[in-house]
Each structure stands twice: as structure tokens, then as C-alpha cells.
Amino acid sequence: MSKEWVEDDAPPPTKVRRARSVGKQMWAIFFRSSGFVEAVALEDRKTVTADWYTTVCLPKVITAIGSQREKTGIRGILFHHDNASSHTAIRTRELLENSGLKTLPHPLYSPDLAPCDFWLFPRLKDQLRGRRFSTNEELRGALFQAIGDIPKEELKKCFDN
Numbered sequence: 001m002s003k004e005w006v007e008d009d010a011p012p013p014t015k016v017r018r019a020r021s022v023g024k025q026m027w028a029i030f031f032r033s034s035g036f037v038e039a040v041a042l043e044d045r046k047t048v049t050a051d052w053y054t055t056v057c058l059p060k061v062i063t064a065i066g067s068q069r070e071k072t073g074i075r076g077i078l079f080h081h082d083n084a085s086s087h088t089a090i091r092t093r094e095l096l097e098n099s100g101l102k103t104l105p106h107p108l109y110s111p112d113l114a115p116c117d118f119w120l121f122p123r124l125k126d127q128l129r130g131r132r133f134s135t136n137e138e139l140r141g142a143l144f145q146a147i148g149d150i151p152k153e154e155l156k157k158c159f160d161n
Contacts, residue, residue, distance in 0.1 A: 025041060025042075025044070025136060025139060026041070026042040026048075027039050027040065027041050027042065027139075027140075027143065028040045028042065028048070028053075028057050029116060029120065029121075029124075029143065029147075030061050030064075031115075031116075031120065031147060031155070032077070032155075032159075033155050033156045033158070033159040033160075034152060034155065034156070035147065035148065035152065035155065036143075036144055036147040036148060037061060037064050037065060037068065038060055038061045038064040038065075039140055039143045039144070040056065040057045040060050040061070041136045041139075041140070048084065048086045049086055050085065050086045050089035050091055050092055051091075052086070053086040053087070053089075053092055054089075054091050054092050054095045058092070058095055058096070058099075062099045062101070065077060065101070077101060077102070078102055078103065078104040079096060079101045079102065079103045079104065080103070080104040080106065080114075080115075081103075081106065081114075082106050082114050082117075083106050083108055115158050115159065119158045120147075120158075123146075123150070124143065124146050124147070127146045127149075128142060128143075128146060
């Protein structure tokens with residue numbers, strides 16, 4: 001709350017309120033050292049919960065990983081996410097275990113180990129800054145394109161680091 005001293009007979013000061021941004025969209029993005037896996041949009045102004053993560057997000061990711069396995073024959077995927085409560089919930093751990101995906105442990109208070117946070121998101125923000133998208137699908141396509149434009153060597157180097 002902001003306060004301002006005014007004289008007794010003066011009108012109250014005008015308070016400027018910023019409108020909430022109507023154009024922001026939160027996405028969960030999954031990628032691996034050889035390229036893009038999946039991007040899942042979070043409903044407008046919602047919070048990532050274990051329910052959303054296990055019923056909406058992860059099933060799409062698991063399906064995408066399965067189809068990539070069929071096409072490329074990849075094996076031995078280690079699933080890495082941070083220690084957010086939706087990621088460490090019992091139902092999340094059970095879903096990943098039942099899907100056959102192994103998780104890479106993430107040390108507490110170590111955001112510098114999450115490649116999305118320190119490497120991918122800043123890069124995508126730079127590439128997409130200033131562009132306007134009329135639908136989530138249009139934005140999703142731009143995300144696919146932006147990640148697809150990253151040279152494979154840089155993706156691999158990110159994971160190696």
C-alpha cells in the first residue's frame with residue numbers, strides 16, 4: 001500500500017493502477033539434448049499443481065517421448081525437473097515410475113542446474129520478444145520453430161555443462 005502526505009483540504013492523490021497483462025501465457029517446455037519434446041500451455045491465470053501436472057501436462061510429454069522413441073529408437077531418457085511441489089508430489093513420482101521414465105534427482109536450492117531456467121527460457125524470450133500471437137497454437141508453433149533453430153551442438157553442450 002502506498003501512502004502520501006497531503007494537506008487536509010487537498011483532494012486525495014490519484015492512484016495509478018496497472019492493468020494485468022492480458023498477453024502472457026505460461027508454458028511447460030520439455031526438451032532434450034537432441035531437440036524439442038513437447039510444450040504444454042497452462043490455462044490462463046492458473047497455477048501449476050500436481051493435479052494439472054499429472055493429468056494434463058505429463059501425459060502429453062510421455063506420449064511425445066513414446067512417439068519419438070518409436071521413430072528414433074532412443075532409450076535411457078532421464079527426466080529432470082526441479083523440486084517444485086507439483087514435481088515432487090507422490091502422484092507425480094508414481095506416474096513417472098509407472099511410465100518407465102527415470103528421474104534425475106535435483107538438489108535442493110539449485111536453480112542453476114535447471115537448463116530451462118538458465119539457458120532455454122532466456123534464449124526463447126529473446127527470440128520471441130515483441131512478436132504477437134493470436135492463438136496458443138500459433139505461439140506453440142513459434143516455440144517449436146525457435147527450439148528447432150537451435151543447433152544440435154548447442155543443445156548437447158547445454159546438457160553437458
